[in-house]
Every structure is written in C-alpha cells, then in structure tokens.
Amino acid sequence: MIGLDAIQEARKRIIGHIISTPLVWSPALSHICGVAVGLKLEHYQTTGSFKLRGATNAILKLTEAERKRGVVAASTGNHGRALSHAARAIGLRATICMSRLVPENKISEVRRLGADVRIVGSSQDDAQKEAERLVDENGLVMLPPFDHPAIVAGQGTIGLEIVEAMPDVATVLVPLSGGGLAAGVAASVKAMRPNAKVIGLTMERGAAMKASLDAGGPVLVEEFPSLADSLGGGIGPDNRVTFPMCRALLDDVVLLSESEIAAGIRYAYEREREVLEGAGAVGIAALIAHKIMGLRGPVAVVLSGRNIDMDVHRRVVNGMSNPLGQKT
Known part of the structure; x- marks a missing residue:
C-alpha cells in the first residue's frame, strides 16, 4: 500500500516538472446531478494526460x-x-x-x-x-504504466490537489484501467477524507481490473477496440501494487458502454468546451447516464486525458454510429 507520506514526497519531487491542474465547477453537471460537481482538468497536463x-x-x-x-x-x-x-x-x-x-x-x-x-x-x-x-x-x-510504487505515488498527487481545492469532497470519480491513477487518488483522498467515496470508471468490454476484482485476483481479458483505448490492457498476472490497493480502497466500479462513452465525449465538447479522449470522459459519461447510485456531493471528476485522434473526435461529436471506423 502506498501511503500519504510517499505521495507527499512525490509532490515535492515533481513540482516544477508538471502542472498543478485546476479544478473548476460545472454548473451544467451540477444541475443535472442535483449536487455540486467539479472537474479536475488533468487533461491540461503537459503531455495531455495525468501520466x-x-x-x-x-x-x-x-x-x-x-x-x-x-x-x-x-x-x-x-x-x-x-x-x-x-x-x-x-x-x-x-x-x-x-x-x-x-x-x-x-x-x-x-x-x-x-x-x-x-x-x-x-x-x-x-x-x-x-x-x-x-x-x-x-x-x-x-518503468511500467501502473504497477509500480513511484508511479502510483506520482498519480496520487492529483488527490492532494482535489482535497485542497474541494476540502469537503464527498465523491471522486476516476478512470480505471491498470489502477495506477485510481489507487493513487484513492490513497491520498481517503487518507485525508476517510468518508469520501472513490469510484472507478471503465468500459464494458475488456475491463481487466473489474474482472480481476470480481475474480479475487489478476485475470487475463481479451482486448477490444474502444473509444476508451487508454483503459485497455491487462493488470499483469503478478500485480503487486494496484490490485490490492484498488480492492481495498475503491468503493465501486462502474462500467460504461461505447455509446455512453461517446455521449461523455460529446457532452464535454458541447457543454464544457473541453476536448477529451474516451478514457478522460468516463466520469462525465457516468454522470449524464445517471449510473452512480446514491451520489453524494460535492463531486470531483478526474478528466484524465485529451489525446484523442481528432478524426475520431469529429465523428463522435457529429453522432456517427461507427466513430472508430471499424469494418462491419
């Protein structure tokens, strides 16, 4: 388990190398959800994602x-x-x-x-x-993408910034793939706000962490093309860091269909004026689809990345039925 001390040390180490991204209120999402909703704009990071x-x-x-x-x-x-x-x-x-x-x-x-x-x-x-x-x-x-203490600690600095910007945060929505982001954010948020809920969000098909949590240990899953391509991939059969942390710290995992993810991308662009890749839009997608049961506010939604192919983005925004251009 990566603790708050390691995350705070990571913050001191990386300051000056990364952007402390803003958390902004979304009046439109707050109206839809009936609770205050803030967007953590991590897609503003230098390389276009929290990574x-x-x-x-x-x-x-x-x-x-x-x-x-x-x-x-x-x-x-x-x-x-x-x-x-x-x-x-x-x-x-x-x-x-x-x-x-x-x-x-x-x-x-x-x-x-x-x-x-x-x-x-x-x-x-x-x-x-x-x-x-x-x-x-x-x-x-x-240096793997998620199952590494230093990687998790670095991603956990997002949680520190969320609590500073939203001291009474009640719910954090975070994209879930291999678990580096979810584990790090949950560790820092829950260390400071033990009653806050942290909910992982992923796609319906090929969700490796969800399948592993359900099975009680790491399992292999088949990968499929998805608008949330960044959430694809396994968690590794020898996962030692993120699986136990996600199992211990996440309050729930919510699955989203491709059409729901597309709706999240479209909503982010049309209503929030933000360009997001599918993985970055899953929090918004879950809110507008009303898939979070018993939602408590205020809510912080991590918008994790913007590195979407712009042709795909245009097809999504235009409502095309096959935005990835797959052969049917």
Missing part, C-alpha cells in the same frame, strides 16, 4: 547507474508519451512497446519525443512481453 506525474516521479527516483541503462515500458499510448517526455528532459534513453491497437496519433507523439518505439502484437500483454525481453537482453530499467 506525466507518475512517469516523472519514477524517472527522478532512478539512481545514476539506472539512468545510464535507459528505461523501457509497455504502454497504450499516454504512459509512453509521458515517459518519453520525462526521459528526454534529463537526457535518458527511452524505449516504448505498444500493440497494434494503440491509435496512430499516440504512437507518432511518442516517436516525436525521441523514444525507440516497438509495435508488437495485438494486446498490452504482448507489448509487456516485449518490454520484459528488452530488460532481460539489453539491461533496460522497467
């Missing part, structure tokens, strides 16, 4: 010997972009392994930041196996 916090904390904790070896990670896109940015800032070599399901706009951004990109297989698990091979054969240092 920069954990990646920066992990990079800055490396020893000099580890830095010389270079770092490697599997990613669905946003962690790879964040790790590449953080590594380049201090002159490290980064290798990012991604599957063919990762959108091209995210792959191109990782390449732009100078990382060595490996496209392997059709799942996050395939990409992870390639990253492990590079650790074994080339001696690179693994």
Whole structure:
C-alpha cells in the first residue's frame, strides 16, 4: 500500500516538472446531478494526460547507474508519451512497446519525443512481453504504466490537489484501467477524507481490473477496440501494487458502454468546451447516464486525458454510429 507520506514526497519531487491542474465547477453537471460537481482538468497536463506525474516521479527516483541503462515500458499510448517526455528532459534513453491497437496519433507523439518505439502484437500483454525481453537482453530499467510504487505515488498527487481545492469532497470519480491513477487518488483522498467515496470508471468490454476484482485476483481479458483505448490492457498476472490497493480502497466500479462513452465525449465538447479522449470522459459519461447510485456531493471528476485522434473526435461529436471506423 502506498501511503500519504510517499505521495507527499512525490509532490515535492515533481513540482516544477508538471502542472498543478485546476479544478473548476460545472454548473451544467451540477444541475443535472442535483449536487455540486467539479472537474479536475488533468487533461491540461503537459503531455495531455495525468501520466506525466507518475512517469516523472519514477524517472527522478532512478539512481545514476539506472539512468545510464535507459528505461523501457509497455504502454497504450499516454504512459509512453509521458515517459518519453520525462526521459528526454534529463537526457535518458527511452524505449516504448505498444500493440497494434494503440491509435496512430499516440504512437507518432511518442516517436516525436525521441523514444525507440516497438509495435508488437495485438494486446498490452504482448507489448509487456516485449518490454520484459528488452530488460532481460539489453539491461533496460522497467518503468511500467501502473504497477509500480513511484508511479502510483506520482498519480496520487492529483488527490492532494482535489482535497485542497474541494476540502469537503464527498465523491471522486476516476478512470480505471491498470489502477495506477485510481489507487493513487484513492490513497491520498481517503487518507485525508476517510468518508469520501472513490469510484472507478471503465468500459464494458475488456475491463481487466473489474474482472480481476470480481475474480479475487489478476485475470487475463481479451482486448477490444474502444473509444476508451487508454483503459485497455491487462493488470499483469503478478500485480503487486494496484490490485490490492484498488480492492481495498475503491468503493465501486462502474462500467460504461461505447455509446455512453461517446455521449461523455460529446457532452464535454458541447457543454464544457473541453476536448477529451474516451478514457478522460468516463466520469462525465457516468454522470449524464445517471449510473452512480446514491451520489453524494460535492463531486470531483478526474478528466484524465485529451489525446484523442481528432478524426475520431469529429465523428463522435457529429453522432456517427461507427466513430472508430471499424469494418462491419
């Protein structure tokens, strides 16, 4: 379990390297929900998602010997972009392994930041196996996207900022994938506001953490194309950090359909004037679909990322039935 002390130390470490993002009130969502709703604008982060916090904390904790070896990670896109940015800032070599399901706009951004990109297989698990091979054969240092104490502590700094901006927060809605964000935010929020509820939000198909929580341990899931592509991938069969934390700290996990996620993206753009990727819009999606039972306010909604392919975004906003352009 990552505690409040580690999260506060992470905050001191990464200050000056990341943006302390604003939390703004949403009159429209507050009216819909009947309670005060605030939006944590983490998609304003330098690399377009919350991932920069954990990646920066992990990079800055490396020893000099580890830095010389270079770092490697599997990613669905946003962690790879964040790790590449953080590594380049201090002159490290980064290798990012991604599957063919990762959108091209995210792959191109990782390449732009100078990382060595490996496209392997059709799942996050395939990409992870390639990253492990590079650790074994080339001696690179693994910095995974979620199941790592420094990553979780870095993401937990979002929770510190939420409580500072909303001292009486009663509910926090947070996107849930491998659990780095959800575990970190829940750890910091509940340490300071034990009665607050933290609810994880994910897509209906291929939700690895939800399936693992239901099974009582990490399980493999099939990955599917989704508007919430950043929430795809497994949690790892040897998960040691985020699974036990999510099991202990999350009050509920809510699943969202692709049409509900699309509605969240559309609402964010039309009513909040925010461009969000599917993973970043799941909190809004859950609220407008009234999927949070017994909602208590005030509510903080983490908008985790904006790195959506803009052609996909246009198709969603225009209400097209097949925004991902999949063959039918």
